[in-house]
Amino acid sequence: MPRSRHLYRSLAPLRHRDYRLFFLSYLISMLGDGVWLVALPWVAMETGGGSSELAMVVGAEAVGLISCVLVGGALADRYPRRRVIGWSFAASFAVLGLLAVVHLVGDLAVWQLVGAAFVLGASAAISGPASDAFTPDLVPEENLHSANALESTVRALAVRMVGPALGGVLVAVLDSLSIIVINAVSFGLAALCVALIRPGAGAGVVSGEGEQEAGTVSYRQALRYLFGKRWLWVLIVWSGVVLLLQSGPRQVLLPFLISGRLGGDARDYGLFVAVTGVAAVAASLVLGARKPPRDYARRMLLAWTAGAASLALIVFVPSFWLLLPLAVVYGFFSTVGNVYWSTLVQTVPSAVRGRVISVDWLGSLALVPLSAVIAGVGSGRTFTVTVFVLGGTLPVLMTLAALRWVDLKALRPPGEGVEPAGEPVAEERAPQPVS
Incomplete structure (x- = not known):
């Protein structure tokens, strides 16, 4: 059956346990990004910020991304990629959790939001190259094309459509503290999924030994x-x-x-x-x-x-x-x-x-x-x-x-x-x- 064969090829990467966990973490983090994209301006406004303060927050995240992306690539080659991705998600979870605590016990200041945005950008710069480099370690090479197509589908749905729509609903019914907590939980769940991946047990074309050898290659x-x-x-x-x-x-x-x-x-x-x-x-x-x-x-x-x-x-x-x-x-x-x-x-x-x-x-x-x-x-x-x-x-x-x-x-x-x-x-x- 041609239709069932096409469906089998599309979903073939999900046959592998470790890739399923990685894919789930990717889905959760992308949804969180889509929600945060819409919610961030309202969080900034609730702290008393205007357009210039929002520009500072967005700019801080961009600076974090650009300044740390080469560091992220080096870490992805020098250390186990599962660990690099997991710790970057954990860092985002920690900074958003700290932001929620500050918001709960007192007034959240714009400078605190700027600092958190920088950390979130830096974490994305570290996890992004590591995630892209990790996919071939988890699936056979013949499934790599389908795996990237699956991730592209999730990215388009979560960041462009479902995530922003969900963010709009959450902004309408919840306060900024709840939105910060929800985004923190999304990073925590994503980190948990990555932590459950068994190191060296993937079905990819590269063994765990390859990452140890990678640490000996200079920039x-x-x-x-x-x-x-x-x-x-x-x-x-x-x-x-x-x-x-x-x-x-x-x-x-x-x-x-x-x-x-x-x-x-x-x-x-x-x-x-x-x-x-x-x-x-x-x-x-x-x-x-x-x-x-x-x-x-x-x-x-x-x-x-x-x-x-x-x-x-x-x-x-x-x-x-x-x-x-x-x-x-x-x-x-x-x-x-x-x-x-x-x-x-x-x-x-x-x-x-x-x-x-x-x-x-x-x-x-x-x-x-x-x-x-x-x-x-x-x-x-x-x-x-x-x-x-x-x-x-x-x-x-x-x-x-x-x-x-x-x-x-x-x-x-x-x-x-x-x-x-x-x-x-x-x-x-x-x-x-x-x-």
């Missing part, structure tokens, strides 16, 4: 490995530049485009975001049900390009309703590219995987605020058209260059027994430590 050697693989650093640069071109226009200019030129309002912008979320969920479900194609890397670039190209058309549509098909295209193909990339970067050797992923994270985290600043310096129809057209067309040219410069045919989908660079596995190991 310099990890970077040497990264820049020695042209496909790896070229695609990291490609994705970073695309984020620089697109994230600012989407987050800063699109709301003004909808409200000004198309006569929409906040509900219309929310509908646009929701449609991209639904398309992302659909893309993740489709990918999880299908076997990875042999031309894995080429399809990833083409999917990213299709999603990017849709942004070039946004500034030319005459009505809001014609914007929604472009939202579907963007949400679907961007998610396809992201799932492919997450899977591909996880196939690098375990000894350097955490640091490679953290470099990729740093590019994303650092360039998104810069993109917002660039989008905010100009105004007017000509500036908006120029920014969106460049954001949609330059990735197409970059893809053509990458297809010619990088031997993508040598890259195979996970599960075929060939390392991403197309060389024997023994030659793909990280550099040996210098004596």
